[in-house]
Amino acid sequence: MRAVRLLLLLLTLPIALSAQSMPPPTSYTFAPEAEQEIVRLVNRERQAQGLGALVMDERLRLVAREHSARMATEGEVEHQLPGESKFLLRLQTQKLRYDASGENIAFNIDAAGAHAALMNSPGHRANILEGQFNSIGVGVLRTRTGIYVTQDFIRSLPEASVEEAEAMVAFHLNELRRAAGAPALNRVTVPELRKHACAMAASNKLNPHALLSSRVANALAFTAVDLAQTPASLDGLKTRPAKSFSVGACYQSSATYENPVFWIVVVTYF
Numbered sequence: 001m002r003a004v005r006l007l008l009l010l011l012t013l014p015i016a017l018s019a020q021s022m023p024p025p026t027s028y029t030f031a032p033e034a035e036q037e038i039v040r041l042v043n044r045e046r047q048a049q050g051l052g053a054l055v056m057d058e059r060l061r062l063v064a065r066e067h068s069a070r071m072a073t074e075g076e077v078e079h080q081l082p083g084e085s086k087f088l089l090r091l092q093t094q095k096l097r098y099d100a101s102g103e104n105i106a107f108n109i110d111a112a113g114a115h116a117a118l119m120n121s122p123g124h125r126a127n128i129l130e131g132q133f134n135s136i137g138v139g140v141l142r143t144r145t146g147i148y149v150t151q152d153f154i155r156s157l158p159e160a161s162v163e164e165a166e167a168m169v170a171f172h173l174n175e176l177r178r179a180a181g182a183p184a185l186n187r188v189t190v191p192e193l194r195k196h197a198c199a200m201a202a203s204n205k206l207n208p209h210a211l212l213s214s215r216v217a218n219a220l221a222f223t224a225v226d227l228a229q230t231p232a233s234l235d236g237l238k239t240r241p242a243k244s245f246s247v248g249a250c251y252q253s254s255a256t257y258e259n260p261v262f263w264i265v266v267v268t269y270f
Helices: 032-048 058-074 087-092 111-119 122-128 162-179 191-203 231-237
Strands: 005-010 028-030 098-108 135-143 147-156 216-224 244-252 261-269
Touching: 028 058, 032 111, 032 122, 032 135, 032 147, 058 087, 058 098, 058 135, 058 147, 087 098, 087 147, 098 111, 098 122, 111 122, 111 147, 122 147, 162 231, 162 244, 162 261, 191 244, 191 261, 216 231, 231 261
Parallel strands: 005 098
Antiparallel strands: 028 135, 098 147, 135 147, 216 261, 244 261
16 A cells, blocks of 8 residues: 655745744635635646546545644644644545545645645655546635645545445355355354454454354455455455355554555354
């Protein structure tokens, strides 16, 4: 999974200021027209490079706006301000499904100036022109001295609840068994498996062996970013003797996975 990329830019014209020297604003308002203009400019750059346009995601915009407001209140340009959660935890509050993310932040006079400065910085340019990103959220807060800009990027994945993830894994398992000439299994509900999946995420360790017992035929655990790719992880169960099975899933980040993934456990029974 691609690591998060966080980049900031401190630039005003005609004088560059440090974050510590920016005075806190006395009043400010969000600037939706500047947000839209920045998205337009970003997509113009991507189109020129043959890249797909980024879709404005309202949930990402909420995350970006909240951060821009904090920067304006503190008069600082930082990815994490006092009392604020880290970037990836802020994304999680909106229950976004993604497997790559990045953030640019800046202070400038206007949207065009902020965009030009970001494009002239190699790291910021790399986020703007990252081919795997497909969604963007821009939060712009206007003050008497300039605008605070937050650009949040993700590669958005198809939305799926925990229940839908479990159902997809169950479907793939029985499809694999039918293709292999093995009988389909009856699915049974075992709520404890979902708790076990979340416990694995909390401990950052796959642990199917803890589920083995005299009535368990096999226990399998894996992580999944794209649920369409789960059949490869289920391959070991396609011909194993069993009568029924259960699936538990949990969508969570961990020490290994900064961006959330599905932690999945599958148990077959005699």
